Amino acid sequence: MFRRHPARELTAYHHHQLSPEREKWIARHLAGCGACRLELEEIAFAARLAENLPLATAPESLYRSIEQALSAAEPIPPSRVLLRRWPQAALSLGVFVLVGLAWYFGFRQPLRAAIATSPPSALEARAVAKHAKRIQGALDWQMQTSESRRLQQWLTEQTGLFAHLPDKRPDEDAGHFRLLGVTLLAESGPTTAIIGYEVDRQPVTLLTAKLSQLRDAPPEARFSKNVFYRAEAEHGFHVLSWSTEGQAYVMVSSLPQFGQQGCFLCHTTPARRELISRMNPR
């Protein structure tokens, strides 16, 4: 009769690593199979040999050598790592700077204009009201001057606010810009300055206040200037709002297009003026 010999399982049988059922089956098989019994004896012999493998004692010097190896492998302080890898660090820094410069000069949008979709801020509302009042001739200047330096000095002393007005205007501005004066908003609330000037005899009113004192002014952008345009419905004024260097600004006028020509009071470089002229809020 054909019988399958469990030769491959005999070692596991010897070590009692089989299921009870399988162990019983093999025990029955062994009782009737001399070849498998011989093989099991061979395994038992090998097992006795392996049990004779001697245990050794580790040399005394082993711990010392481990301590030395551990000391050698102790982590290097980050400063020394940087020192060791300075060529890679310098290369990485160089690449980083180049990428940054490429983005700044190549891809960054230094001026982004958008049509305001949110309701007018409190500063905008005040700016529109003051501009309307000014057109009616009902707004007086606390500091009446056409000198930008005097206006700046007064403003800073009175309020701590800045107005980046150039001391000297380009020749092309001759006869086009006229600074009138500055006054402070009398109403309670954030300290707000109202600067009045004319562009080609058309009145422009610029309000500025500290961003930290305003709740609903547009946030300051990190790498570009965000300008928001709103066409004021009641009087048809152009209203431009932006924030920079910790101050919020609102400029109101009836100048052509979006009234961006009013920005030339402060911006005098040709490149910047070109950019402002091409402004197209969407």
Next chain:
Amino acid sequence: MIHGRGLAAELPHGLIDACRKGERGAFRVLFELYKDGVFSIALSFTGNEAAAFDVSQEVFVKLFSAIHGLRDNSGFGAWLFRLVVNACMDEHRRARRFMSEEEIPLSAIPSSPSPEDKVREQQVGVQVRTAMTELAPKLRAAILLRYVEGLSYDAIARVLGCSMGTVASRLSRGHKLLAQRLSHLRGTV
């Protein structure tokens, strides 16, 4: 019944945590507990005292450097066995690169001295160790984990990263080869 003779030491409570914190005193205790077990396996695997020394050093350096990453204290034993087996395998690969198997010197047994009536037993041990070094490394590892450490098939499978069937097969082949090579010792053990 096989009982572990090497690494199956019982760990004092809190020892692993102390090692994790980098306490050198705890490292020393851990070393004293496992040094002979690690060295025994390494010696039986490599058959060479210098290589066993290097393997043991590598195992403990890795153990002390990486113990902070051990998440489960109960897995320490299996982790240590893996470190030992891997270091032995690496040493085997290195040795094969630089010298043939025949050139690997086999050392005398450095274990505790025996009385005269145990000299024969000691000689058997030397021969078994010699025969072990002639087995394929995978068979060697399975036999050492079984007979020096007394691990179950399941535990050996986890350490070696294979199935229990593979462990059974490796042990079976290892036994046959040992029995063949040491057949002249039949009747003495």
